[in-house]
Amino acid sequence: MDHEYTDERRPRRRGRKVLIGFAVLLLVLAGLLAIADRVAASVAERTIADEVRKQVVQQGAQSSPPEVEVGGFPFLTQVLDGRYERISIRLRDVRGSVQGDAVALPSLDVDARNVRASLDTLRSGRGEVVAETVNGTGTISYQSLAALLDREGLTLGERDGKLAVTAPVDILGQRLTVTGTADIVIGEQGQISLRFDNLDAEGLPTAPLARTLLNNFARSISVAVPLPELPFQLTVREVLPKPEGLTVTADARDVPINSAG
Template sequence: MTQEYAYEERPRRRGRKVLVTLVVLLLVLGGLLVVADRVAAGVAERAITDQVRQEVAKQGAQSSPPSVEVGGFPFLTQVLDGRYERISIGMTDVRASVQGDAVTLPKLDVDARNVTASLDTIRSGQGEVVAETVNGTGTISYESLAALLDREGLTLGERDGRLAVTAPVNILGQRLTVNGTADVTVGEQGEVALRFKDLAAEGLPNVPLARTLLNNYAQSISIDVPLPDLPFQLAVREVRPLPEGLAVTADAKNVPINAAT
């Protein structure tokens, strides 16, 4: 009986060892495939980073080195298919000159969806990489806007979801502090329209001339701010005040996201 029992156990143990070995090999192979997939994605991300840097330079703008992330997994199957789920591009300190004045976007995030690029384009670097939709979100610093208004001591910020202004003003020989808010809209050419209304100043003399001078000041700082050309043909759709700056939302369709080669 003992010999028969030992004979039966030996094949079972051998079968378990084979099964464990196969599982280990599959795990190792899976890990290697994941590593290879991420390495390939990293190569693509570096290539797109270079293209984005060229695209920004073509617009006459400057920024810190962009960060690029290729979304979707696995990456290699997307390469073979020639279609990528998402490419995210992040840029900081985007600067451009608008009519001689510097406009700064501390942050610009671009999200490209359903990106098409042939395997030959990826391999050779020639040809277009086209995104079906591109959405961009960025901020304009209040310091940049205040510099464009060019009024000594004027500061801008957000108050209850609106663009707020505080500034010292001389009215009828008195130094007063003006406070108020502005309507912010997007113009037909993509410019940001600032319209300051209902400004108030504590201690304002109760005479018509004082109110007229305050209204004149409101008109003088109500301007259209032309934004720099955004990369990837992005068109501004919405602008709204946030604590960190004026938030800009832009989008575009069927856009090449690589510079012409």
């Protein structure tokens, strides 16, 4: 009886070993495919980064080498389809080719969605890589804005969601501290302007001339902010004061994100 029981168990054990071996094989294959997928994505990221660098120069801007990440998994199916869910691009130290007084963006994060790029374009570098939508976010430091206004002792920051200013000013022989907030105006072409219409100073003399001088100071620091030419045809849509600086949001549609060969 014991011998018969042992014979019945052996086929089951062999079958279980076969299943385990098959499962292990599938896991190994899946791992190899995942590695191949990531390797292919890395190659594409380097290719796109190089093309983006050329496009940035072509549009009259400068930046550190682009950092590119291709989103979506698996990557290889996106290659075959010629359409990518998302390509994230980070540009650091974005400046105009002509420096002048242009305010630099320490970083510009670009999110390109529904990107069309054929396999031949990626392989040859010829043709366009086109994004259906592109959104960009960058931050202008308050220090760089204050340097633009060029007033000794002037500081900028965020207060209750507004751009706030503090500055020492001489009015009728008195050294006063001026405080107030600015309105941020975005023009039709995405230009940014600061308007300091709401300033006051504790101890301001009641003489009408004192108020006139304060208003003159407000006008002198109400300026256009010379941003560098943004790449990818980005147009500024929103500017919000945040604790770390002015956050600039820009967007564009149907944009080539490479320089077509």
